[in-house]
Amino acid sequence: MIHILLRGAQVITMAPHRPDTEHADILIDDDTIAAVGENLDPTGADIIDVTGRIIMPGLVNAHLHTWQTALRGVGTDWTLMDYLGRMHGAAARHYRPEDMHIGTLAGALSQLDRGTTTVGDWCHNTPTPEHTDAAFDGLRASGVRGVFLHGTPYSAADATHPVGEIDRLSGGPLLTIGMAVRGPQLSTPDTAVADFRAAAERGLVVSMHQSGGEPGPGWAAVRDAGLLSPRTNIVHGAGLTDDWFKTLVDAGATLTSTPENELGQGHGFPVTGHLLRLGAAPSLGTDTDAITPADVLSAARIALAHQRGHDHEHHRQTTGSFSHTATITAKQALAWATVEGARALGLADRVGRLEPGMQADLIVLDAPAPNPIATALHATAADIEAVMIAGRWRKRDHTLLDVDLGTIRAQLHESAAHLLPHFPG
Incomplete structure (x- = not known):
């Protein structure tokens, strides 16, 4: 069972009843956000220090x-x-x-x-x-x-x-x-x-x-x-x-x-x-x-x-x-x-906000700044330090996990080589 406490970040929850940004901990149980708040109990959790980062919904x-x-x-x-x-x-x-x-x-x-x-x-x-x-x-x-x-x-x-x-x-x-x-x-x-x-x-x-x-x-x-x-x-x-x-x-x-x-x-x-x-x-x-x-x-x-x-x-x-x-x-x-993207896809009850009961889908930005909202909006792939989906890390330390990029690139190049000759001149 996954039990993670993310501590020290500036958090953009996108929840309507919370501040635009706040310093808060995020407690994750398995694939779900269990709590968002200050000084959450870390008992039994894998504590990850994300001081100086911004966390927001995926x-x-x-x-x-x-x-x-x-x-x-x-x-x-x-x-x-x-x-x-x-x-x-x-x-x-x-x-x-x-x-x-x-x-x-x-x-x-x-x-x-x-x-x-x-x-x-x-x-x-x-x-x-x-x-x-x-x-x-x-x-x-x-x-x-x-x-x-x-x-x-x-x-x-x-x-x-x-x-x-x-x-x-x-x-x-x-x-x-x-x-x-x-x-x-x-x-x-x-x-x-x-x-x-x-x-x-x-x-x-x-x-x-x-x-x-x-x-x-x-x-x-x-x-x-x-x-x-x-x-x-x-x-x-x-x-x-x-x-x-x-x-x-x-x-x-x-x-x-x-x-x-x-x-x-x-x-x-x-x-x-x-x-x-x-x-x-x-x-x-x-x-x-x-x-x-x-x-x-x-x-x-x-x-x-x-x-x-x-x-x-x-x-x-x-x-x-x-x-x-x-x-x-x-x-x-x-x-x-x-x-709005979550709503369009029929997933508003699962993703799009960081709230208890929602899926633990979030991203960590290594781009601290006085205005976290603007920093998040202006972020590029280079700023995305980590990506979590359903409580599982898919990207850490700016690197995709469990992916053979060399093989994928080779297959992608082969596919392009097959398809490009079929475009009209």
């Missing part, structure tokens, strides 16, 4: 296609149309199960190294059960906490999700299953309703992309069927109207922004402001390593700066001057990468 990357990791950076200058044509229209068809496995494994480990303890892995290159199993096994082998969002290659708008593939998958202590559907924007109304109903019957998170214009007729069909709920997750959200944002927020649905990808590829502007005006907030993702860096804190900083820029410009147009106070705080941006 980050949550709510939208990522890990299967594309071997092609890191290949599409940095692509537009959205380039990505759809070159990745999905060409290269994706040449993926072997082993490519799915190593991409997913390496992508998840890259997230761990950056302080991400939970991943929403949107896996939509599953032409065969073997491809699905290889990706799922890669995610499980990484040791990350994850929601494996089973998707499908792009196909006809009236093709319903293959629920048999969902039903045969079995999660575990760290992995849960969700559905990555084409959604109302890319499906016929009847198909969208059927997919939402299948997810609801199974109690699963159902996630979908929304961009490329105003909402299609499938959205109204899903709404009228009463299928919008807190387990509905919309990625991007570009093109939604104010009325639709209100409808979704009122239903408890979540929206995930991938701001660097959205701004660079042409999805549309991040939906941060729309949500904040309704008293809601986005979760964050990095989308794909093939296009943008796999760093959810970078996504948080970009989303924060982008929305502050909009707010300053609005203030300038109405008053003649930029805003004299910050319209959004750094702590709010941290919440998007922790609390």
